[in-house]
Amino acid sequence: AQSVTQLDSHVSVSEGTPVLLRCNYSSSYSPSLFWYVQHPNKGLQLLLKYTSAATLVKGINGFEAEFKKSETSFHLTKPSAHMSDAAEYFCVVRLTGFQKLVFGTGTRLLVSP
Amino acid sequence: DGGITQSPKYLFRKEGQNVTLSCEQNLNHDAMYWYRQDPGQGLRLIYYSQIVNDFQKGDIAEGYSVSREKKESFPLTVTSAQKNPTAFYLCASSIPVGANTGELFFGEGSRLTVL
Numbered sequence: 391a392q393s394v395t396q397l398d399s400h401v402s403v404s405e406g407t408p409v410l411l412r413c414n415y416s417s418s419y420s421p422s423l424f425w426y427v428q429h430p431n432k433g434l435q436l437l438l439k440y441t442s443a444a445t446l447v448k449g450i451n452g453f454e455a456e457f458k459k460s461e462t463s464f465h466l467t468k469p470s471a472h473m474s475d476a477a478e479y480f481c482v483v484r485l486t487g488f489q490k491l492v493f494g495t496g497t498r499l500l501v502s503p
Numbered sequence: 504d505g506g507i508t509q510s511p512k513y514l515f516r517k518e519g520q521n522v523t524l525s526c527e528q529n530l531n532h533d534a535m536y537w538y539r540q541d542p543g544q545g546l547r548l549i550y551y552s553q554i555v556n557d558f559q560k561g562d563i564a565e566g567y568s569v570s571r572e573k574k575e576s577f578p579l580t581v582t583s584a585q586k587n588p589t590a591f592y593l594c595a596s597s598i599p600v601g602a603n604t605g606e607l608f609f610g611e612g613s614r615l616t617v618l
Contacts, residue, residue: 399543424606433507433593433609434546480545490561491607493545 394483396494404502409453409468411497413481416462423464424482424491425455434480440464451475476501505530507610509594514615516581516588524579524613526594533598535577536607539563540591549592552577581615589617 397412415421422441426434438449445457455466464481481494507528516522528535534553538546548561552571566585571577581588591614595607 426609431591431612431614433509433611434595434607435609436606439606490548493547495543495545 394481394492394494396479396481396497398497399495400498400500402500402502403471405473406470409466409471409475409499411466411479411481411499413464413466413494414462415464415481415483417483422484423455423457424484425449425453425464425466426480426482428478428480428496430477437466437479471499471501473501473503475499507594507596507608509592509610509613512611512613514613516615516617518617519583521580521582522588522615524581524592524594524615526577526579526610527575528577528594528596528608528610529575530596530608531574532596532608533574534596535571536595536597537561537567537569537577537579538593538595540593540612546593549579588615590615 394415403409420442424439425437427437428434437453438447440447440457448454453468455464457464478496478498480496482491484491510525536551537549539549540546547563549563549567550558550561550569552558555571555574558569558571566582568580591612593612594610597607
């Protein structure tokens, strides 16, 4: 079975400080991993994806994530938070070869001035 | 611009009524999906379709029905059998697995409230 755990339901940062959103996964296969962002009452937008190429993945809006197989983690980071980053972030895992995605429960990022 | 259009954005329903949510895409994607989102629970898969005239149940299909008569359209009906239908519903599409990594493209969602 595969699952994904987002370790924090809420993360609060100040504008200009680093962002760290944590995600751990469990999978018996080589997974594909994604981070999506959702602004209030909107759909989800892909931030970045890992598909067994480079372990450090760069995404849109300055976000990046590092795949660490030994730690089964795929944490999302950004060096400097912006007010517009305030949103909910979902870590998602997909078994290679299957359509089905498994979504984490989300982390709400709050950015204060 | 290509994308996914969901309508209506907000919908109110009385108990015992069926309601249909529309999802249209012009991305030429073969696969389409319906997800339900509740606070603190992430997204749960209701139904998905990999090709026209075919669809499969997801994790929480009870009380829902779908059709896929056209490649562009994948409407979801929330029936009166769905015990707790108040939620945010998201439609998504993708090109089939084997041709890509499974990235989904989402619509902006429909919020259903049962009065």
